[in-house]
Amino acid sequence: QVQLVESGGGTVQAGGSLRLSCVASGNVFSSYGIAWFRQGPGNEREFVAVIGWSGASIYYADSVKGRFNISRHNADNTVYLQMNNLKPEDTGIYYCASEGANGLTAVPSDWDFTGQGTQVTVLS
Numbered sequence: 001q002v003q004l005v006e007s008g009g010g011t012v013q014a015g016g017s018l019r020l021s022c023v024a025s026g027n028v029f030s031s032y033g034i035a036w037f038r039q040g041p042g043n044e045r046e047f048v049a050v051i052g053w054s055g056a057s058i059y060y061a062d063s064v065k066g067r068f069n070i071s072r073h074n075a076d077n078t079v080y081l082q083m084n085n086l087k088p089e090d091t092g093i094y095y096c097a098s099e100g101a102n103g104l105t106a107v108p109s110d111w112d113f114t115g116q117g118t119q120v121t122v123l124s
Contacts, residue, residue, distance in 0.1 A: 009118030022096030030074040033099035040092035047106035093117040
């Protein structure tokens with residue numbers, strides 16, 4: 001199992017930017033797709049973005065397309081989520097997760113979550 005640690009969250013004004021990092025332990029990181037999910041206050045965990053093991057497959061939730069960019073640097077065991085033009089509705093705890101047996105789905109239960117998440121707060 002890949003152990004993941006998220007960081008980079010914070011509080012920003014609407015229109016601002018943040019870059020989240022997801023650092024993995026172990027030497028099999030490059031074999032896994034990695035996804036970002038988020039959970040807003042009172043909401044269920046929802047899909048944000050995913051990147052395949054090679055970086056060739058990338059998908060975004062409609063709500064973040066054109067504003068967020070996911071990338072990975074396998075040499076550093078890190079996946080990034082660059083978030084631009086942030087909106088108050090982007091507020092929540094952001095989690096990264098490693099790919100499970102069902103591949104690159106948008107279903108949280110298909111992924112392995114091992115980190116504590118990082119809080120993102122966007123002020124209006």
